[in-house]
Amino acid sequence: MDLDFDRKHIWHPYASVTNPGPVYPIARAEGVRLYLQDGRALIDGMSSWWSALHGYNVPELNSAIQQQMGQMSHVMFGGLTHQPAITLCKKLVALTPQPLQKVFLSDSGSVAVEVAIKMAQQYWYSQCRPEKNRLLALRNAYHGDTYGAMACCDPVTGMHHLFSGQLAQHLFAPAPTAKFDQSCQDQDIAELQQLIEQHHQQLAAIILEPIVQGTGGMRFYSPDYLRRVRQLCNQYDLLLIADEIATGFGRSGKLFACEHADICPDIMTLGKTLTGGTLTLAATLCTDKVAHGICNGEAGVFLHGPTFMGNPLACAAASASIDLLLSGPWQQRVSAIEKQLYEQLTPLKNADQVVDVRTLGAIGVVEMQQPVNLAQVQAALIEQNVWLRPFGKLVYTMPPYTIEPEDLSKLTGAMVTVLSSL
Numbered sequence: 433m434d435l436d437f438d439r440k441h442i443w444h445p446y447a448s449v450t451n452p453g454p455v456y457p458i459a460r461a462e463g464v465r466l467y468l469q470d471g472r473a474l475i476d477g478m479s480s481w482w483s484a485l486h487g488y489n490v491p492e493l494n495s496a497i498q499q500q501m502g503q504m505s506h507v508m509f510g511g512l513t514h515q516p517a518i519t520l521c522k523k524l525v526a527l528t529p530q531p532l533q534k535v536f537l538s539d540s541g542s543v544a545v546e547v548a549i550k551m552a553q554q555y556w557y558s559q560c561r562p563e564k565n566r567l568l569a570l571r572n573a574y575h576g577d578t579y580g581a582m583a584c585c586d587p588v589t590g591m592h593h594l595f596s597g598q599l600a601q602h603l604f605a606p607a608p609t610a611k612f613d614q615s616c617q618d619q620d621i622a623e624l625q626q627l628i629e630q631h632h633q634q635l636a637a638i639i640l641e642p643i644v645q646g647t648g649g650m651r652f653y654s655p656d657y658l659r660r661v662r663q664l665c666n667q668y669d670l671l672l673i674a675d676e677i678a679t680g681f682g683r684s685g686k687l688f689a690c691e692h693a694d695i696c697p698d699i700m701t702l703g704k705t706l707t708g709g710t711l712t713l714a715a716t717l718c719t720d721k722v723a724h725g726i727c728n729g730e731a732g733v734f735l736h737g738p739t740f741m742g743n744p745l746a747c748a749a750a751s752a753s754i755d756l757l758l759s760g761p762w763q764q765r766v767s768a769i770e771k772q773l774y775e776q777l778t779p780l781k782n783a784d785q786v787v788d789v790r791t792l793g794a795i796g797v798v799e800m801q802q803p804v805n806l807a808q809v810q811a812a813l814i815e816q817n818v819w820l821r822p823f824g825k826l827v828y829t830m831p832p833y834t835i836e837p838e839d840l841s842k843l844t845g846a847m848v849t850v851l852s853s854l
């Protein structure tokens with residue numbers, strides 16, 4: 433592979449093209465292993481940014497894509513429809529909480545979040561309440577990299593200062609402090625409640641990642657907190673947007689993280705995991721109330737329509753991924769992974785540099801005292817035949833659900849070896 437060309441001409445995510453960090457050439461992926469060009473096999477602890485639930489080169493997903501390719505790879509979705517979209521949306525409507533009845537398909541998570549924000553704003557515009565156009569988000573949140581989504585990310589880690597002037601000015605409540613297994617006390621939610629009381633006249637919606645704050649800090653919080661947010665939304669006439677792009681399809685131990693709190697959002701976003709990590713696809717679901725509100729308003733239609741909306745290949749892959757997930761014992765697998773991550777990572781709590789170790793579902797997080805040297809830690813993990821991509825102080829794993837206990841032990845063993853030697 434021409435790595436020199438890569439270094440000189442190709443952007444990688446969050447990377448410099450003048451002083452690029454190491455990138456490893458990969459030839460193929462199979463099961464839970466990534467095969468580097470030089471033949472080394474790495475156990476994948478990232479699921480390709482949390483998306484490859486079933487691992488790689490999965491026959492069921494391959495054949496769904498191949499079959500669809502023989503019919504059509506893509507057609508425009510304006511004025512046309514097709515079986516792959518209908519089949520997928522039927523599944524999404526059936527699996528998500530009952531009030532979510534309408535599905536808008538798009539290409540990526542960030543766009544699904546843009547769509548969710550526009551839905552909330554267009555809804556209030558249609559109710560003749562155009563002043564209700566701001567959002568209330570949480571600190572430590574991550575909702576994507578496009579402008580609308582970025583404006584809802586944590587103002588510090590989302591680097592709002594760099595783009596100030598261009599970003600919508602939303603409100604931010606403190607990140608939830610009540611832990612997953614704790615109930616939510618009045619003081620845990622007092623500031624959020626105060627912001628709502630003061631600003632609800634201008635607020636369209638609260639946007640949050642249910643139960644698991646992902647890229648903004650890998651934090652787990654109390655279902656009770658989420659229930660109380662739902663109640664406050666009802667009380668003050670705000671919509672609730674649940675961004676399940678990272679948590680959807682089982683990662684937290686429930687099919688959707690909202691189920692931990694037994695609540696239904698008004699709008700839900702899905703992405704990452706939707707196609708089992710094969711093709712890019714996202715969805716924004718909403719209730720009839722939101723959809724009818726939008727369509728009975730001045731515009732009469734929802735004002736969004738990506739060129740590659742409802743891509744048939746991606747829809748076919750998503751349907752196959754959902755079928756594969758639901759036909760297997762995913763819940764037992766995720767809880768077995770949870771137990772093993774807990775047992776094998778918790779001893780790291782005693783390591784010098786480690787501040788916290790936390791696990792939930794198929795997520796294991798080690799929080800360090802200092803930001804880790806990415807290149808150094810990654811190289812040390814690769815020596816142990818493991819692929820992880822730490823960020824900041826966080827070294828975490830979200831393996832494919834199909835990982836065998838022996839491979840998971842190798843993965844956690846590598847984390848323990850490398851992190852306790854820092």
Ligand SMILES: *Cc1c(COP(=O)(O)O)cnc(C)c1O
Nearest residue numbers: 540541542574575576646677678
């Ligand atoms: C990854 C992520 C997004 C953005 O998805 P992209 O496909 O990267 O645009 C949005 N919200 C959450 C919670 C995410 O984890």
